[in-house]
Amino acid sequence: MSEKQTYTVVEGGSITTPKGFKAGGLHCGLKKTDRNDLGAILCEVPATAAGVYTTNVFQAAPLKVTRESLVNGTLQALVVNSGNANACTGEQGEADAYEMRAATARQLNVAEENVAVASTGVIGELLKMDAVRSGIAGLPEKLDGGAAGAEEFCQAILTTDLVKKECCVKVSVGGEEVVIAGAAKGSGMIHPNMATMLGFMTTDAAIDGEDLLNLLRAATNVTFNMITVDGDTSTNDMLVAMASGLAGNSKLNRLHPDWDNFAAAFTHVCQSLAKSIARDGEGATKLIEVRVSGAVNDEAAAAIAKTVVGSSLVKSAIFGADANWGRIIAAVGRAGVPVSPERVDISLGAIEVLLQSKPVAFDEEQALVYLQKSDTVLITVKLHDGEGTATAWGCDLTYDYVRINAAYRT
Amino acid sequence: MSEKQTYTVVEGGSITTPKGFKAGGLHCGLKKTDRNDLGAILCEVPATAAGVYTTNVFQAAPLKVTRESLVNGTLQALVVNSGNANACTGEQGEADAYEMRAATARQLNVAEENVAVASTGVIGELLKMDAVRSGIAGLPEKLDGGAAGAEEFCQAILTTDLVKKECCVKVSVGGEEVVIAGAAKGSGMIHPNMATMLGFMTTDAAIDGEDLLNLLRAATNVTFNMITVDGDTSTNDMLVAMASGLAGNSKLNRLHPDWDNFAAAFTHVCQSLAKSIARDGEGATKLIEVRVSGAVNDEAAAAIAKTVVGSSLVKSAIFGADANWGRIIAAVGRAGVPVSPERVDISLGAIEVLLQSKPVAFDEEQALVYLQKSDTVLITVKLHDGEGTATAWGCDLTYDYVRINAAYRT
Numbered sequence: 001m002s003e004k005q006t007y008t009v010v011e012g013g014s015i016t017t018p019k020g021f022k023a024g025g026l027h028c029g030l031k032k033t034d035r036n037d038l039g040a041i042l043c044e045v046p047a048t049a050a051g052v053y054t055t056n057v058f059q060a061a062p063l064k065v066t067r068e069s070l071v072n073g074t075l076q077a078l079v080v081n082s083g084n085a086n087a088c089t090g091e092q093g094e095a096d097a098y099e100m101r102a103a104t105a106r107q108l109n110v111a112e113e114n115v116a117v118a119s120t121g122v123i124g125e126l127l128k129m130d131a132v133r134s135g136i137a138g139l140p141e142k143l144d145g146g147a148a149g150a151e152e153f154c155q156a157i158l159t160t161d162l163v164k165k166e167c168c169v170k171v172s173v174g175g176e177e178v179v180i181a182g183a184a185k186g187s188g189m190i191h192p193n194m195a196t197m198l199g200f201m202t203t204d205a206a207i208d209g210e211d212l213l214n215l216l217r218a219a220t221n222v223t224f225n226m227i228t229v230d231g232d233t234s235t236n237d238m239l240v241a242m243a244s245g246l247a248g249n250s251k252l253n254r255l256h257p258d259w260d261n262f263a264a265a266f267t268h269v270c271q272s273l274a275k276s277i278a279r280d281g282e283g284a285t286k287l288i289e290v291r292v293s294g295a296v297n298d299e300a301a302a303a304i305a306k307t308v309v310g311s312s313l314v315k316s317a318i319f320g321a322d323a324n325w326g327r328i329i330a331a332v333g334r335a336g337v338p339v340s341p342e343r344v345d346i347s348l349g350a351i352e353v354l355l356q357s358k359p360v361a362f363d364e365e366q367a368l369v370y371l372q373k374s375d376t377v378l379i380t381v382k383l384h385d386g387e388g389t390a391t392a393w394g395c396d397l398t399y400d401y402v403r404i405n406a407a408y409r410t
Numbered sequence: 411m412s413e414k415q416t417y418t419v420v421e422g423g424s425i426t427t428p429k430g431f432k433a434g435g436l437h438c439g440l441k442k443t444d445r446n447d448l449g450a451i452l453c454e455v456p457a458t459a460a461g462v463y464t465t466n467v468f469q470a471a472p473l474k475v476t477r478e479s480l481v482n483g484t485l486q487a488l489v490v491n492s493g494n495a496n497a498c499t500g501e502q503g504e505a506d507a508y509e510m511r512a513a514t515a516r517q518l519n520v521a522e523e524n525v526a527v528a529s530t531g532v533i534g535e536l537l538k539m540d541a542v543r544s545g546i547a548g549l550p551e552k553l554d555g556g557a558a559g560a561e562e563f564c565q566a567i568l569t570t571d572l573v574k575k576e577c578c579v580k581v582s583v584g585g586e587e588v589v590i591a592g593a594a595k596g597s598g599m600i601h602p603n604m605a606t607m608l609g610f611m612t613t614d615a616a617i618d619g620e621d622l623l624n625l626l627r628a629a630t631n632v633t634f635n636m637i638t639v640d641g642d643t644s645t646n647d648m649l650v651a652m653a654s655g656l657a658g659n660s661k662l663n664r665l666h667p668d669w670d671n672f673a674a675a676f677t678h679v680c681q682s683l684a685k686s687i688a689r690d691g692e693g694a695t696k697l698i699e700v701r702v703s704g705a706v707n708d709e710a711a712a713a714i715a716k717t718v719v720g721s722s723l724v725k726s727a728i729f730g731a732d733a734n735w736g737r738i739i740a741a742v743g744r745a746g747v748p749v750s751p752e753r754v755d756i757s758l759g760a761i762e763v764l765l766q767s768k769p770v771a772f773d774e775e776q777a778l779v780y781l782q783k784s785d786t787v788l789i790t791v792k793l794h795d796g797e798g799t800a801t802a803w804g805c806d807l808t809y810d811y812v813r814i815n816a817a818y819r820t
Binding site: 055085123312317320399402 | 465466467468469495497498499500532533534535644645722723726727729730732734735736737739740742743744748749751764767768769807808809811812813814815816
């Protein structure tokens with residue numbers, strides 16, 4: 001984040017707030033409940049677009065289709081289903097993903113190569129294409145440029161998520177107001193390593209395509225790639241950004257005087273969505289934020305922050321409101337990067353528990369109250385080895401995580 | 411394991427079965443309950459010895475002392491306490507570890523530099539040295555060359571373990587019977603990366619010191635380093651082997667005609683202890699064994715096997731008896747090593763669930779019964795990319811893991 005914040009959060013804003021976007025969602029029958037399971041975003045013009053994807057070797061069929069659509073750097077629509085990941089479904093799965101793209105293009109009257117496809121849900125089962133077909137046929141009348149359409153879309157992409165995730169900010173570019181928004185889903189199998197679960201960004205900025213892609217990658221690295229729920233990286237992670245260009249701003253590129261402001265605003269949306277995903281991790285009761293400073297470099301800081309926030313023992317201790325800093329330092333020490341073992345400081349919130357690698361006689365009662373009452377638990381690790389910094393987000397490990405995942409398919 | 415097994419498991423054997431060893435344990439006051447918390451092993455002669463240690467950057471004080479003792483490749487005694495890890499305890503912690511070594515040497519009448527020290531328990535609290543001192547003073551009368559002494563020792567090294575872990579085998583070396591035994595503790599913070607938790611091996615073999623160290627390292631790599639309970643690597647992991655040489659065998663080295671038989675027997679003890687640790691992981695109800703074959707090389711196979719067995723989602727699914735192979739293939743795909751995504755076979759026990767990366771229509775009821783009834787769940791992954799193989803062991807993720815770790819210190 002820049003020191004002087006030049007963007008403003010738009011309360012009640014959504015992915016349809018940037019000019020040119022409609023969204024919608026409906027229930028077509030992929031989920032067993034009557035919750036929405038199919039959604040779409042439509043831009044009134046072909047939008048400059050970019051995507052980042054999971055690093056998992058096994059990539060779901062929709063990722064292949066979306067990559068193909070994004071070769072020309074342009075999208076006008078995207079269709080997404082929940083309830084079924086269309087992953088490890090072989091040739092039939094690919095054919096189904098292509099059919100989703102073709103049907104959406106036909107229904108929304110846009111070019112097939114300008115449609116992205118995303119899926120989330122159970123791995124290894126074929127899509128019920130009858131449901132998908134009838135759902136896509138019903139999409140046009142559901143699309144809406146207001147808050148209602150965005151709400152239906154956000155509901156359609158959720159799986160075990162408890163709450164929808166969205167964020168909207170505005171920022172001035174060359175005197176014009178530009179709006180950036182995003183929606184995401186998360187919950188389980190969350191240890192993104194390139195993109196995150198499903199994330200969709202819309203903006204009305206005019207922006208160079210290559211710079212949009214580079215910004216998406218840079219923002220992803222410090223936001224979506226810095227969260228973990230359970231260390232598992234999905235086969236379906238995908239983050240797609242669409243820029244309609246309808247804000248009327250002078251076209252953004254890296255040399256534009258407002259580039260840094262725009263980038264900060266864009267990164268804010270990514271960070272807000274990423275934190276929402278971590279906070280709503282399966283079974284979570286708390287957001288855990290780990291700030292590492294003084295590492296030999298930023299990469300080392302990131303490795304340490306992610307190792308601490310991903311430690312099952314640290315996560316269990318936070319759930320139990322146990323100020324067990326021994327588990328934090330043990331995680332720091334196994335992150336696989338250089339650390340001087342004699343000069344580590346650790347704090348829980350404002351409570352110093354370790355100074356220069358020596359235990360501080362802290363007030364256990366105060367620590368218990370902090371851990372019990374805080375909606376967000378802040379763990380600060382200072383290494384005094386260099387200038388590297390990073391922040392990572394995760395959640396506590398609870399009985400409900402086990403309950404949810406012991407019987408996900410049933 | 412060798413194809414023709416030349417060693418025999420000694421039922422009821424223990425670390426005192428090899429000639430020359432006594433062991434014992436007692437309660438000195440480090441644990442809140444009256445369970446044993448201090449133990450020792452004594453050899454009647456200085457034994458050829460070797461050790462391997464945690465890769466965690468933060469290494470507990472006793473590791474420093476033990477490394478120092480092992481510089482000369484000889485040990486005659488070792489002392490171990492549970493209830494307190496003596497880790498992150500600064501200069502006082504080091505002084506305490508040295509005092510443990512000196513007091514043990516004095517009481518057992520051996521040279522100080524021939525005594526190893528190990529600790530396990532809570533990190534960051536100073537040892538109650540009054541309790542340790544009185545405990546060490548009481549050790550000599552507890553030492554016993556029979557099964558009772560070994561039993562007391564095994565009890566003394568446990569923390570949240572439910573059962574003691576020991577194994578004993580015999581093998582013929584140059585016509586003489588040689589006995590190899592081991593005792594270990596595990597339970598939580600189990601993702602060894604060099605050695606494991608605490609493991610102590612005794613043998614009466616005469617063996618070259620350098621070859622003993624190399625064998626210890628090689629055996630550790632395919633046994634203790636292939637288990638995981640929660641992905642957390644302790645600050646206190648240590649595996650020490652002592653060889654009394656009293657079996658009267660012609661001295662073992664890598665060129666000895668019975669080397670392979672001895673190495674197989676030694677590795678069997680390590681594997682047996684490692685599997686016991688995984689099976690008794692905190693909260694575990696099942697052992698999970700993941701066998702990977704056809705990887706590009708053994709290192710890739712090991713990375714995949716450990717990623718699968720360490721996946722919280724796979725572990726939760728096994729707890730829930732859910733044949734969710736999608737989580738297995740997702741873990742294979744994020745292991746960070748090359749895999750051809752089109753030709754993966756996965757089986758649960760004898761039930762094929764994925765063939766050439768395509769779902770097999772298996773009998774869900776049969777899979778449910780297999781997962782519910784099996785004490786050990788076998789996951790087989792065949793990659794058809796090369797000749798690399800590896801096996802890893804872990805356990806399911808249960809409500810009890812969360813319960814135990816949400817309130818470990820209290």
